[in-house]
Amino acid sequence: MKSQPGLSVVYDSTRRGSVVLEELREIFNYRYLILQLVRRDILTRYKRSFLGVAWTMLNPLGMMLVWTIAFSQFFRSDNLPSYPSFVLNGLLAWTFFSQTTTAAMVNLVWGGGLLNRIYIPRVSFAIAAMGTGLVNIGLSMVPLIGVMLVTGLSLHWSLFFVPISILILAAFALGVGLLISTLAVYFPDVAEMYQIVLTAWMFLTPVMYPETILPDAYRLYITMLNPMYHMVKLFRIPIYYGRLPTLIELLVPLIISLFVLTIGWWVFTKKSDEFAYRI
Amino acid sequence: MTDDSIALSGNQSIIQLENVSVKYRVPQEQIGTFKEYFIRVLERKVKHRSFNALNQVSLKINRGEVFGLIGHNGAGKSTLLKLVARVIRPTIGRVIVKGHVAPLLEVGAGFHPELTGRENIYLNGAMLGFSREEMQEKFPRIVEFSELGDFIDAPLRTYSTGMSARLGFAVATDSQPDILIVDEILSVGDEAFQHKSYERIQAIKAQGATILLVSHSMNMIESICQRAAWLHRGQILSMDNAKVVVDRYLGRVSDEENRQLIEESHRGDYQINKEYKPIEIRQVRILNNQSQEQQIFHTGEGMLVQIEYVAHEAIDSLEVGIAIHRQDGVHISGPNTAFDGLDIKMQPGVGGVNYIIPSIPLMEGLYQITVALVNREGNKMLDYHDHFYTFRVNNRGHNVNECYGLMTLNGEWQLL
Numbered sequence: 001m002k003s004q005p006g007l008s009v010v011y012d013s014t015r016r017g018s019v020v021l022e023e024l025r026e027i028f029n030y031r032y033l034i035l036q037l038v039r040r041d042i043l044t045r046y047k048r049s050f051l052g053v054a055w056t057m058l059n060p061l062g063m064m065l066v067w068t069i070a071f072s073q074f075f076r077s078d079n080l081p082s083y084p085s086f087v088l089n090g091l092l093a094w095t096f097f098s099q100t101t102t103a104a105m106v107n108l109v110w111g112g113g114l115l116n117r118i119y120i121p122r123v124s125f126a127i128a129a130m131g132t133g134l135v136n137i138g139l140s141m142v143p144l145i146g147v148m149l150v151t152g153l154s155l156h157w158s159l160f161f162v163p164i165s166i167l168i169l170a171a172f173a174l175g176v177g178l179l180i181s182t183l184a185v186y187f188p189d190v191a192e193m194y195q196i197v198l199t200a201w202m203f204l205t206p207v208m209y210p211e212t213i214l215p216d217a218y219r220l221y222i223t224m225l226n227p228m229y230h231m232v233k234l235f236r237i238p239i240y241y242g243r244l245p246t247l248i249e250l251l252v253p254l255i256i257s258l259f260v261l262t263i264g265w266w267v268f269t270k271k272s273d274e275f276a277y278r279i
Numbered sequence: 280m281t282d283d284s285i286a287l288s289g290n291q292s293i294i295q296l297e298n299v300s301v302k303y304r305v306p307q308e309q310i311g312t313f314k315e316y317f318i319r320v321l322e323r324k325v326k327h328r329s330f331n332a333l334n335q336v337s338l339k340i341n342r343g344e345v346f347g348l349i350g351h352n353g354a355g356k357s358t359l360l361k362l363v364a365r366v367i368r369p370t371i372g373r374v375i376v377k378g379h380v381a382p383l384l385e386v387g388a389g390f391h392p393e394l395t396g397r398e399n400i401y402l403n404g405a406m407l408g409f410s411r412e413e414m415q416e417k418f419p420r421i422v423e424f425s426e427l428g429d430f431i432d433a434p435l436r437t438y439s440t441g442m443s444a445r446l447g448f449a450v451a452t453d454s455q456p457d458i459l460i461v462d463e464i465l466s467v468g469d470e471a472f473q474h475k476s477y478e479r480i481q482a483i484k485a486q487g488a489t490i491l492l493v494s495h496s497m498n499m500i501e502s503i504c505q506r507a508a509w510l511h512r513g514q515i516l517s518m519d520n521a522k523v524v525v526d527r528y529l530g531r532v533s534d535e536e537n538r539q540l541i542e543e544s545h546r547g548d549y550q551i552n553k554e555y556k557p558i559e560i561r562q563v564r565i566l567n568n569q570s571q572e573q574q575i576f577h578t579g580e581g582m583l584v585q586i587e588y589v590a591h592e593a594i595d596s597l598e599v600g601i602a603i604h605r606q607d608g609v610h611i612s613g614p615n616t617a618f619d620g621l622d623i624k625m626q627p628g629v630g631g632v633n634y635i636i637p638s639i640p641l642m643e644g645l646y647q648i649t650v651a652l653v654n655r656e657g658n659k660m661l662d663y664h665d666h667f668y669t670f671r672v673n674n675r676g677h678n679v680n681e682c683y684g685l686m687t688l689n690g691e692w693q694l695l
Contacts (some may be wrong), residue, residue, distance in 0.1 A: 114389055
């Protein structure tokens with residue numbers, strides 16, 4: 001649907017390649033829309049507040065403060081210098097995940113009326129949600145590094161690995177976002193249920209506590225079977241622990257996230273023709 | 280490129296539907312939770328009722344044609360537009376569309392109230408598939424056409440409906456599309472803007488674009504479209520020259536409407552009321568010259584409003600009045616028996632009056648009649664049916680040439 005002169009675009013409903021791949025091409029054609037949607041989300045979110053986009057950085061700081069005051073005595077240990085940095089580091093990864101997946105779903109269910117009126121690639125909303133999350137997590141790196149320096153942690157060259165951690169996390173979040181969006185179109189209750197699931201999931205993931213405090217009996221389940229454990233860890237290693245991940249520490253989350261993204265993309269695009277009927 | 284060879288093969292049709300059906304699958308009951316769903320899947324009890332929004336529709340629209348779609352709500356017009364805009368795919372059949380489709384969005388769709396006009400222009404343009412460069416090039420023209428001036432940097436929530444409509448229209452129609460989809464959008468905004476957008480549509484048409492128009496305004500369909508299709512329950516009932524289709528459609532609709540209006544007008548018929556009234560309106564009938572009940576008239580036709588009432592006690596000085604309003608609230612006339620010097624003394628029992636209009640001067644429209652019974656002593660309202668009785672003036676098929684304003688004064692022109 002580019003505005004080229006003449007009749008260069010022919011749409012034939014019977015001629016169609018793989019939906020799964022076609023959507024990939026379309027989203028590339030509509031990359032400017034993604035940019036605009038991200039811009040809209042970021043501009044409108046804080047438009048009426050005095051501090052504006054600064055909240056993107058203040059929010060995680062506030063959360064960190066709450067967690068630190070509430071839990072730092074519990075988890076005091078020599079292995080955990082600067083508990084605030086530890087918490088904030090994990091919190092950023094978690095917030096990115098929960099916000100991206102929730103926004104992907106909410107944008108589709110509430111903003112999806114648009115899909116009923118004009119053609120836009122259906123994955124646009126989820127990808128834009130991920131884009132917004134990426135901007136937010138990027139901005140949040142500033143307070144994180146600030147807190148690390150203030151609490152006496154040193155920065156390492158491994159920080160340059162962080163973008164890769166974020167990309168792997170983002171791919172995972174997009175995959176999950178697409179899956180629950182599809183579900184939410186068919187079952188409106190999913191939107192409510194998901195918030196409860198997220199809360200439970202967060203407590204089951206070592207976000208504000210070190211995995212070492214888990215009783216051995218549960219540790220294996222919580223760490224190995226929980227994909228978010230690997231994602232949070234991969235994000236923490238180059239920042240908080242100040243080292244590069246080992247090959248296993250990199251490959252496990254990478255494979256999980258590519259797998260989930262593929263499944264999510266496949267399910268979403270296969271079902272997306274029905275969305276206009278249902279939203 | 281195979282795509283180009285189709286486009287250039289000399290085939291003039293730009294939109295083509297071949298035996299298209301769109302089936303919506305609606306679950307028979309709303310299943311809202313997983314648990315329910317899984318139980319039902321296990322029991323194989325998820326029953327779907329399928330509903331044909333379009334049923335074996337075939338149609339060809341040629342390049343440069345202005346094509347109208349008419350029909351009741353739910354007849355399948357929007358579904359057809361969605362197929363062309365590739366929002367939905369047909370369940371069965373084939374849809375071929377050659378060229379760039381520009382849909383005119385409903386007012387405000389795709390706009391964000393917190394963003395400024397400027398930001399919304401870029402957002403909306405991106406939704407229509409334009410790139411940043413294209414939007415930068417279009418931007419000044421869009422601002423000019425939408426006449427927003429300084430408002431361009433104010434948040435959209437501060438705009439009037441007309442202003443957002445102008446903006447949406449300006450974004451969607453800035454570049455010459457191959458196919459323009461217009462869904463009732465021209466009914467918004469002030470007259471000046473309607474005129475302007477009408478002109479732009481004419482210009483787009485003059486450039487050779489194909490226009491697909493849905494409207495409830497038969498005048499618009501007749502005046503803009505060459506051909507039209509009348510959709511009814513997902514099928515094409517009639518497809519022909521626009522004027523022919525509109526005539527057929529209105530013929531059917533006025534029969535139906537007449538029946539419906541007569542039915543409605545009897546909801547005020549005498550019922551035993553719990554509340555005691557000294558006198559009650561028993562029945563009001565709108566009759567034509569031949570004393571037959573009728574709800575659709577034409578300008579110049581005679582009309583008789585027959586009012587019957589039943590008194591439960593003696594009333595020395597009864598006044599019967601009616602008020603005629605146009606549907607939009609304009610009060611047209613308010614005659615009553617006292618103005619005519621008619622003195623009515625009621626004994627308990629049934630009585631009635633006729634109000635005779637020898638020739639209705641009203642132009643086309645929907646009108647409502649209010650009936651009131653008043654005791655002249657003390658000016659007390661006894662019974663009252665507010666905006667209860669409806670009639671329509673429709674001049675189609677009658678030899679009435681005047682069509683502007685509220686009514687005809689039955690004047691004459693004389694050459695000096």
